[in-house]
Amino acid sequence: MPPTTHLPSPPDPSSLHAEAGTVNGEGKASWIVQKYGGTSVGKQLHTIANVIAPSYLANRNVRLAIVCSARSGQTKALGTTNLLLQAASEALQSVDEDNPEGSNSMSNSVSSLSGLGGGGNTPQSAFSRSARSLSRRGGLRSNDSSPALASSRSNSGLEALSLSEQSSPASIGYNATVDKIMQDHLDAVKKAVTxxxxxxxxxxxEIIDDCERLRDFLMAAKIIEEISPKSKDIIMSIGERLSCRIVVGALLDAGIEAELVGMESIVDAAFLEEVSSKGGPKTAAADEVMLDQSFYDLLAVKMAERLEQVKGVPVVTGYFGNVPGSLLSQVGRGYTDLCAALCAVGLHASELQIWKEVDGVFTADPRKVSTARLIPAITPEEAAELTYYGSEVIHPFTMEQAIKNSVPIRIKNVENPSGGGTVIFPPTSLQSLQNASELDMMGGHLIQPQTPGASGTSTPWGSNPLAAMVHGGAASTLGTPPEPRPRKLPTAVTIKDDVWVLNVHSNRKTLSHGFFARIFGTLDRHGVVVDLISTSEVHVSMALHSSQPGLRRSRTVDRLRAELGSLGTVSLLKDMAILSLVGTQMRNMVGVAGKMFATLAEGNINIEMISQGANEINISCVIHKRNALKALNLIHYSVLEVSPKANNLESGNFGRSFF
Incomplete structure (x- = not known):
């Protein structure tokens, strides 16, 4: 059952066709780009198609574009993307043809979970092979001249499947994984299109055809015994295409005109030639292709041109083609977010919306701090710091592409569509001020802009006057009495778990000017990333996230300690956590750092190391993991609560109980 919401009742679905959102009073519609994660598509597709999309399309001044990740039924770990990567790995595994059951136990375990709906023990290989045969004979093709004939062929084909399944052996290896992916999406179609x-x-x-092409691709990879980075890109792109097909089907079923838009042909030879004429992409000394900003700027323009041609709602695949150096290598698995940001930039969208399963960004993790508050608006710098230190918001590079082009990013909850969410944007309307510190001195803070079409208005981004952006002293310049200045507070506090602290104390046999160079040279050779650092002339303390690839194997850690041991005494502390207090105004908040550390001392929490960035946006310290929850609540209560009191049952009692 979809969640109950307070959005206006959606209009008659028959009215939501291509005319919606085509023209506004100025002759051009406002675009809103929505990006949905895999779990949102997997669990809340009914809400997306029947509640969220109609509520925006009800305003004819708004056009909607949707970008989808590969769907996940329950969790990311069991999602389509992970299954695709598993299938790619299985395609390169050697299988003993005489004894397949003993040669691939993992594949067999996957196959055992891939029943055809009812029984759970129905072999999948018969289904896929027969489906492929039917598809290639035209039995399940979508372009049959007679829908009735296509339906008849489908039904007869499925009857044939039921007869052949009883004597066919269960599939193993990548075939079983592909069968599981196909059946999962076919089951989703039955629920989405009714x-x-x-x-x-x-x-x-179409889903059967896509899966059979995937199977053929994996078979080819098995024959040549190689899957290149670009081949892995293509394999992963199947997940987004399958997800987008289902979303298109759900929108059509709700009466909304929609079209699947594949971006895989955007980056072609002509595109790369045009980019090269502008100076990119470039190749580094190690033959690593580096994509510069000109590549992404042109990509945004080409994506927008493609989307402008769509009459209804374009549903966009996150994969955008044969990127030099491979998409996974250049961007990583977050390339769907980047695609959404580039679409928003190219379309000059009023807003980029990232739909998750949380209401937005909170002052602390609401699962750990009961009094955590939703933050209506934060700056990109704050969002980047929170993302890096444990609170997943949005990748900083993806955010940069939208923010630099004045496209605000709104984090929304697919389970609570009526919520305002959190907006990420810089104070661009305050450029008339001499510098940002004037805003800080006035005690100002950002106010959310309204989403076009969400509340019956079409106020464009950036049209609010200065008074709508600043509270306090700025209001008096418009002839109104200044409001009481709010207490200056940091924005949020966050915890990053699974941290190690590596200490290196010089034996003074090494010259000080080479001490740091040799330390970081050693870390670079082992691919180790440092989160925090605190230094003196002969001592270095570094906080490292223990789950990073460079530290996953104990042998690598031993070698790292041995090499650093030539520089001095090395110690490694495990089971630690990074506590970070984040806020753009903290550079002018006298006493915040003192309050933070005094609170930890009062709670009897020892601090292993302290670090503060040059931008003064965050103050971080490393504490023991066992004290992480206690420290998080203490700092939130003492530093982030507006009026903390010992007997405040609403906002302070929970935190006070930790003292």
């Missing part, structure tokens, strides 16, 4: 039989049959045929 009113349009023709659309459902066509969608099922």
């Amino acid at each position: 009113r349009n039989d023709k659309a459902r049959e066509t969608l099922e045929s």
Whole structure:
């Protein structure tokens, strides 16, 4: 059952066609780009198609574009992307043809979970092989001249499947994984498309075709015994295409005109030639291709041109083609967010919305701090710091692409569509001020802009006057009495777990000017990333996230300690955590650092190391992991609560109990 929301009742679905959002009073519609994660598509597709999309399309001055990640039924670990990567790995595994069951136990375990719905023990290989045969004969093709004929062929084909399944052996290896992916998406189609039989049959045929092409691709990789980085890109792109197909089907079933838009052909030879004429991409000394900003700028323009051609709602795949150096290597698995940001930039969108399963960004993790508050608006710098130190917001590079082009990013909750969420944007409307410190001295803070179409208004981003952005002293310049200045507070506090502290104390046999160079040279050779650092002339303390690839193997850690041992005494502290207090105004908050450390001392929490960045946006310290929850609540209560009191049952009692 979808969650109950307080959005206005969606209009008649039959009215939500291509005319919606085509023209506003100025002759051009405002675009809103929405990006949905895999779990949102997997668990809240009904809400997306029947509540969220209609509520925006009800305003004819708004056009909507949707970007989807590969779907996940329950968790990311069991999602389509991980299954695709598993299939790619299985394709390179050697299988004993005479004894397949004993040669690939993991594949067999996957196959055992991939039943065809009812029984759970129905072999999948028969289904896929017969489906492929039917598809290639035209039995499940979507372009049959007669829908009735296509339906008849489908039904007869499925009857044939039920007869052949009984004698066929269970699939193993990558075949079993592909079968699981295919069946998961076919089951999702049955739930998503319930009113349009023709659309459902066509969608099922397309999903079967996509999965069979994936199977053929993996078979080719198995034959040549190689999967290149670009081949892995193509394998992963199947997940987004399958997800987008289902979203298109759900929108069509709800009466909303939609179209699948694949971006895989955007980066072609002509595109790369045009980028090269502007100076990029470049190749580093180690033959590593580096994509510069000109590549992403042109990519945004080309994406927008493609989306402008769509009459209805474009549903966009996150994979955007044969990127030099491979997409996974250049961007990573967050490339779907980047695609959404580039679409928003190219379309000059009023807003980029990232839909998650949380209401937005909080002053602390609400699962750990009961009095954590939703933050209506934060700056990009704060969002980047929170992302790096444990609170997943949005990747800083993806955020940069949107923010530098004045496209605000709103974090929304797919389970609570009526919530305002959290907006990430810089104070661009305050450029008339001499510098940002004037805003800090006035005690100002950012106010959320309104989303076009969300509340019956179409106020464009950036049209609010200065008075709407600043509270306090600035209001008096408009002839109104200044409001009481709010107490200056940091923005949020966060914890990053699973941290190690590596200490190196010089034996003074090494010259001080080479001490740091040799330390970081050693870390670089082992691929170790440092989160925090605190130094003196002969001593270095570094906080390292223990789950990073460079520290996963104990042998690597031993070698690292041995090499650093030539520089001096080395010690390694495990089971630590990084506590970070974040806020753009902290540089002018006298006494905040003292209050933070005094609170920890009062709570009898020892501090292993302290670090503060040059930008003065955050103050971080390393504490023992066992004290992380206690420290988080103490700092939130003492530093982030507006009026902390010992007997404040609403906002302070929970934190006070930790003293």
